[in-house]
Amino acid sequence: MRCYVQSLTLAQFRSHARARVLADGRPVALFGPNGAGKTNLLEAVSMLSPGRGLRRAGADDLARRPAGLGWKIRAEVQGSDGTHEIETAAPPGQSRSVRIDGKLTPQLALGRVLAMLWLTPAMDRLWTEGAEGRRRFLDRMVMSFLPDHAEAVLTYERAMRERNRLLRDQIGDDAWYGALEHQMSESGAQITANRRTALLALAEATTGAQTAFPAAELSLTGPDDSPQPDTVADLRAALAEGRRRDMAAGRSLSGPHRADLGAVYAAKGQPAALCSTGEQKALLISMVLANARALMARRGLAPVLLLDEVAAHLDADRRAALYDEVLALDVQAWMTGTGQELFAGTGHRLQGLRVTQAEGISAIEEKELP
Amino acid sequence: MSPPTEPGEIDALIAQVARLPGLGPRSARRLVLHLVRRRAQVLDPLARALARVAEAARECSLCGNISTSEICPICTDPRRASGEICVVEEVSDLWAMERGGAFCGRYHVLGGTLSALDAIGPEDLRIPALVNRVRDEGISEVILALNATVDGQTTAHYIAEMLEPCGVRVSALAQGVPMGGELDYLDDGTIGAALRARKTL
Ligand SMILES: Nc1ncnc2c1ncn2[C@@H]1O[C@H](COP(=O)(O)OP(=O)(O)OP(=O)(O)O)[C@@H](O)[C@H]1O
Ligand SMILES: [Mg+2]
Ligand SMILES: [Zn+2]
Numbered sequence: 001m002r003c004y005v006q007s008l009t010l011a012q013f014r015s016h017a018r019a020r021v022l023a024d025g026r027p028v029a030l031f032g033p034n035g036a037g038k039t040n041l042l043e044a045v046s047m048l049s050p051g052r053g054l055r056r057a058g059a060d061d062l063a064r065r066p067a068g069l070g071w072k073i074r075a076e077v078q079g080s081d082g083t084h085e086i087e088t089a090a091p092p093g094q095s096r097s098v099r100i101d102g103k104l105t106p107q108l109a110l111g112r113v114l115a116m117l118w119l120t121p122a123m124d125r126l127w128t129e130g131a132e133g134r135r136r137f138l139d140r141m142v143m144s145f146l147p148d149h150a151e152a153v154l155t156y157e158r159a160m161r162e163r164n165r166l167l168r169d170q171i172g173d174d175a176w177y178g179a180l181e182h183q184m185s186e187s188g189a190q191i192t193a194n195r196r197t198a199l200l201a202l203a204e205a206t207t208g209a210q211t212a213f214p215a216a217e218l219s220l221t222g223p224d225d226s227p228q229p230d231t232v233a234d235l236r237a238a239l240a241e242g243r244r245r246d247m248a249a250g251r252s253l254s255g256p257h258r259a260d261l262g263a264v265y266a267a268k269g270q271p272a273a274l275c276s277t278g279e280q281k282a283l284l285i286s287m288v289l290a291n292a293r294a295l296m297a298r299r300g301l302a303p304v305l306l307l308d309e310v311a312a313h314l315d316a317d318r319r320a321a322l323y324d325e326v327l328a329l330d331v332q333a334w335m336t337g338t339g340q341e342l343f344a345g346t347g348h349r350l351q352g353l354r355v356t357q358a359e360g361i362s363a364i365e366e367k368e369l370p
Numbered sequence: 371m372s373p374p375t376e377p378g379e380i381d382a383l384i385a386q387v388a389r390l391p392g393l394g395p396r397s398a399r400r401l402v403l404h405l406v407r408r409r410a411q412v413l414d415p416l417a418r419a420l421a422r423v424a425e426a427a428r429e430c431s432l433c434g435n436i437s438t439s440e441i442c443p444i445c446t447d448p449r450r451a452s453g454e455i456c457v458v459e460e461v462s463d464l465w466a467m468e469r470g471g472a473f474c475g476r477y478h479v480l481g482g483t484l485s486a487l488d489a490i491g492p493e494d495l496r497i498p499a500l501v502n503r504v505r506d507e508g509i510s511e512v513i514l515a516l517n518a519t520v521d522g523q524t525t526a527h528y529i530a531e532m533l534e535p536c537g538v539r540v541s542a543l544a545q546g547v548p549m550g551g552e553l554d555y556l557d558d559g560t561i562g563a564a565l566r567a568r569k570t571l
Contacts, residue, residue: 165486179527
């Protein structure tokens with residue numbers, strides 16, 4: 001099933017006072033000068049999936065300044081089970097609401113309509129910075145295979161926040177800890193199992209794949225490469241045994257919230273963190289493409305890809321290879337670059353959109369690519 | 371001539387009514403107008419009923435239900451001594467269960483759920499009282515009808531642990547029904563089905 005965004009209407013979203021994009025299913029190339037509003041548009045698309053979008057912004061930051069009227073996004077999407085109308089909005093000072101086909105729903109329901117993955121320039125340092133970013137990237141990939149993953153993550157995090165509060169308040173009620181650890185171990189073991197399933201699917205889609213991008217060998221590790229409790233029983237025991245230590249630390253020290261995603265540039269046997277900037281980027285692209293292939297193989301559906309400034313750090317050959325592979329995968333990728341020459345040679349194979357900005361307000365127009 | 375802007379007694383009543391759950395300023399004005407236009411049929415009986423409830427309403431000292439006697443009718447009715455206690459979070463949940471008539475034992479209202487982040491601990495809920503009742507009343511089964519939220523389930527596991535030494539059967543309503551939703555919002559048939567499909571913890 002091809003899943004893609006068919007139309008997108010923005011009102012008071014970031015620099016876009018009003019904007020409407022009709023997408024025909026081809027990959028989209030957005031170009032225009034710095035500050036034109038390209039990333040803002042990608043961010044709007046990212047709000048069609050659960051969470052805070054590709055900049056992890058709060059609802060109020062998304063409203064166009066200085067108007068401060070709140071914002072709204074409407075979209076028609078071809079989802080995994082037919083077309084749907086999605087509306088998401090936040091009035092000033094309120095959190096965002098989601099409607100699917102007119103019905104108010106929890107955000108998590110968005111993950112069942114579309115699978116979505118993104119790469120942003122901020123992720124260029126993913127392999128060298130803290131584990132949190134890598135976990136988030138991994139969990140987004142997991143969610144594309146298993147939409148229910150998000151629920152396990154929310155349950156786990158809520159129970160862990162409760163436990164952390166008990167630890168910080170130095171409360172010694174064993175039954176209370178036990179009740180929270182019961183839930184942490186069940187959702188936590190589910191999280192680990194889901195992550196392993198996703199890594200397995202990625203590995204399958206990586207071996208023998210026809211691609212210009214370097215294969216990554218991925219692994220799930222604990223902090224400092226230590227082994228992590230996997231099963232419900234082991235996790236529960238580890239949490240119970242760790243209470244005293246955790247109380248001293250003021251937080252929970254074992255569990256999937258401390259896991260890390262390891263990656264090795266397979267052809268060179270080099271850990272990702274030691275690779276060149278361009279190689280690190282190529283690894284990320286390779287993983288996103290593998291994810292798209294795996295999703296086709298496993299669930300028979302194509303994810304929407306948001307590739308912000310993906311052309312940066314890629315030489316001309318790699319760029320051309322990326323466009324070819326995106327087209328071969330038949331996925332809707334939304335890609336940005338400052339000049340249209342970055343998309344040279346794609347012609348009508350990509351849908352070109354020029355983004356401009358005047359007096360703080362962005363405008364979008366359809367434009368054929370060279 | 372402009373309407374009076376001084377907030378009079380009626381405006382004050384409208385403001386009070388508008389603060390009730392499910393009502394806003396518009397519906398409050400409509401409601402108050404309805405009351406004053408039908409003094410004898412609606413307003414006077416309502417005022418008397420409110421005064422009586424204000425005088426007599428209290429929490430049942432056994433189960434936490436709200437009625438107009440020290441011990442509520444469910445706790446005094448000998449036919450409800452089935453040996454089963456259904457534990458709910460709020461009085462509204464108890465009333466929702468009663469509405470369906472699917473349960474013929476007695477209840478225990480906790481008055482909330484455990485939440486470290488909101489500083490609600492076991493002593494803020496009626497958990498010790500529950501343990502005493504199980505010991506004193508010859509209870510054979512405790513049915514936990516708590517929400518499918520993390521806090522609701524934490525409370526369920528906690529109570530199960532506290533009741534462990536009593537040797538009583540502890541069960542929970544079939545999960546997956548309330549999606550972050552309270553019992554109050556379920557229809558009667560769903561409550562009955564969840565009760566019949568309860569699982570031992
Ligand atoms: N809430 C907001 N209200 C109004 N304008 C905003 C808001 N948030 C961001 N902007 C502005 O939107 C403009 C466009 O931002 P965006 O990141 O989309 O640019 P871009 O086209 O991706 O540029 P670049 O090529 O540099 O990445 C910026 O000038 C920014 O100041
Ligand atoms: Mg940008
Ligand atoms: Zn009672």
